[in-house]
Amino acid sequence: DAMVIQNPRYQVTQFGKPVTLSCSQTLNHNVMYWYQQKSSQAPKLLFHYYDKDFNNEADTPDNFQSRRPNTSFCFLDIRSPGLGDAAMYLCATSSARGPNEQFFGPGTRLTVL
Amino acid sequence: GQNIDQPTEMTATEGAIVQINCTYQTSGFNGLFWYQQHAGEAPTFLSYNVLDGLEEKGRFSSFLSRSKGYSYLLLKELQMKDSASYLCAVLDSNYQLIWGAGTKLIIKP
Numbered sequence: 001d002a003m004v005i006q007n008p009r010y011q012v013t014q015f016g017k018p019v020t021l022s023c024s025q026t027l028n029h030n031v032m033y034w035y036q037q038k039s040s041q042a043p044k045l046l047f048h049y050y051d052k053d054f055n056n057e058a059d060t061p062d063n064f065q066s067r068r069p070n071t072s073f074c075f076l077d078i079r080s081p082g083l084g085d086a087a088m089y090l091c092a093t094s095s096a097r098g099p100n101e102q103f104f105g106p107g108t109r110l111t112v113l
Numbered sequence: 114g115q116n117i118d119q120p121t122e123m124t125a126t127e128g129a130i131v132q133i134n135c136t137y138q139t140s141g142f143n144g145l146f147w148y149q150q151h152a153g154e155a156p157t158f159l160s161y162n163v164l165d166g167l168e169e170k171g172r173f174s175s176f177l178s179r180s181k182g183y184s185y186l187l188l189k190e191l192q193m194k195d196s197a198s199y200l201c202a203v204l205d206s207n208y209q210l211i212w213g214a215g216t217k218l219i220i221k222p
Contacts, residue, residue: 042117042200042212043156090155099144099163099204104155 003027004105006091012111013081021076021108023091032074033102034066035090043090049074078110086112115139117213119201124219125191133186133199133216141206147175147186148200150215156200159186188218196220 004025013019023032031050035043046060049068063085065077078085088109092102116138125131137145144163148156162168162177162184174187186199198215205211 040121040198040214040217042214044212045209088153099161099208101146101158101161102210104157107153107155109153 004091004093004103006089006105006108008108009106010109010111012113013078014113015083016080019078019081019110021078021089021091021110023074023076023105024072025091025093025103025105026072027093027095027103028071029093029095029103030071031094031096031100032068033090033092033094034074034076035092036085037088037090037107046076081110081112083112086110115203115205115211117201117203117211119199119213119216121214122217122219124221125188127191127193127220127222129191130187130189131191131218133188133201133218135184135186135201135213137182137184137201137203137211137213139203139205139211142179143204143206143208145175145177145184146202146204146210147173147184148202150198150200152197159199191220193220193222 033048034046037043047056067075088107090107091105094100094102119135147159150156160175167176172189177184198217200215201213202210
């Protein structure tokens, strides 16, 4: 089945220790998104790629970086995680910009100790 | 600014009907989505409305009034598994999804 896969599902890191979250998709979608979602809050868009075209949201901290080496894979790097970065990180894809459904991966829950 | 409002929490009884409302103020409008999100899981797509009116899909229906900036999600014959958060999201003029914080629906036997 075509899907969006995120690894790991649960990630524990220490304050200030870099961490990388990964996302892969078998849907062959052009657009990939990274969201941060804290408990009982709306998902917050961090960035998105349209093919290799990278789009950073204005209020995404510099501490967050992303890489998309090919159509299938996308990575979220948190260079120096703080306690406030503990959240669920959701990867999503869509076939194009526009009124297209976004397909979400299962998410990675990040804990910062 | 852009804003999506929906109730924080609602409670309903198994077998009953519940309506979850969403009002929005956004820079442009290219459609409205409803997603279901179970606790600790990712959102899953429920519906998409871009024209005024009611879209029915099994036990779930979604309504849109663009002139009023208003939508609702109607859930019929509620089941315990419908206990989840329901997120309203609007696609703005830049095709960015603006998300509401979600409505937590609690179903009681």
